[in-house]
Amino acid sequence: MSLDVLPRRAAARRGHRPALSTFVLGLSGLVLLAAAEEVVSRSGLVSTQYLPPASVILARLGELLTNAPFLADLGATAGSAVLGLVIAVPVGLVVGLVLGLVPAAHTATRIVVDLLRPVPAVAIVPLLVLVTGTGRASVVITIVSATVWPVLLNTIHGVRDVDGVALQTARLYGARLPRRLAEIVLPSAAPVIAAGVRVSIGLALVIAVAAELLIGTDSGVGAYLLAATQGGSHTDYAFAAVCAAGLLGLVVNWAARALERRFLPWSEGEPR
Incomplete structure (x- = not known):
């Protein structure tokens, strides 16, 4: 050896x-x-009616994880979260790249971004219900409006923090914008962008459940919670449903970190 x-x-x-x-x-x-x-x-x-023991919640969680109708609800919520992320991440990435690379665009939109960023996504739910109804479209739009910001802002900051000397040197050697993006900007900004994507992934599930509760959808974890808490007789199942959604979020977060370690090994030093 x-x-x-x-x-x-x-x-x-x-x-x-x-x-x-x-x-x-x-x-x-x-x-x-x-x-x-x-x-x-x-x-x-x-009262155990409002705060069931953890042992009871754990038992109910086991029941729900083998219950086909609840798994369908969990899948509906997860599907909405995924669809929202599929829309929000590319939009946040592209717009963030433009605003990060073009100083004039960043300056022109700074007030708009600062004005819209603090608005809670759920605040637009009543308007969405009026326009699109109580279907999945309203849930997905709410998710997009919340999850686009971490990706957008992290992309802007990541791009603006790229070494200016490296970019200037690449320009002097005739490297065009696509090459500078592929070889300098994106590799340098990728850890910061990935951190924003992780935040958006966790936020997507939270917003999905909240939107389902507010909109009153006919499926999803939010719909299950509404049904379970009516009359206060099934709060143990409601707590178990929340735990199930939390477990799903935990698994997705672990998967996202594993993918980041696999494809962005140089980001290991970034804060998590």
Whole structure:
């Protein structure tokens, strides 16, 4: 065996340990939260009708994850979130590139961006219901209006932070804009853009459920929550549905990070 294999194996083991310890710490925090909720619920401080014990919620979660109608609702919410992201991410990326690369465009639109960015996406729901009705279109538009901003703003900042000397040198050597974008701008800005995409992914599920609740759709996790909380008799299933949506978001976030590590290995130093 070559001796240089040993340092590589030791480094690999060291790389796995932080990830394992992070997972264990995160899991322990979740267990402590569930235990505290169980104690509060069982103590009688809050009625179990409104705050079911964590053990009951976990049992209901197991039921829901094997229940075809609920899985269909979860799929409807996830589908809306994915469709919204498919629209929002390219729009945010393209517009962000333009505003980041063209100073005049950035200056001309700064007031508009600062004016629209703080507006909550759910604030436009009543108008959307009037225009498009209570169908999936209203949910998707609400998701797009919320998730486009992290991608747009991170793209602008990522592009504007690209090394100006590198860009000027590329221009002097005759590199055209497409080449400068492909070889300098996008690789440099990619970690910041990816961080914006991750934020949008997490936001998409939250906005999807909130929009379903406000719009009153006939399917989705939001529709399930409305049905489960009517009369206050099935709050345990409502909490379980929220946990199921959270699990879906957690899995999607892990997948997004894995893809980022695979295709953007130079972004490992970026904050997460």
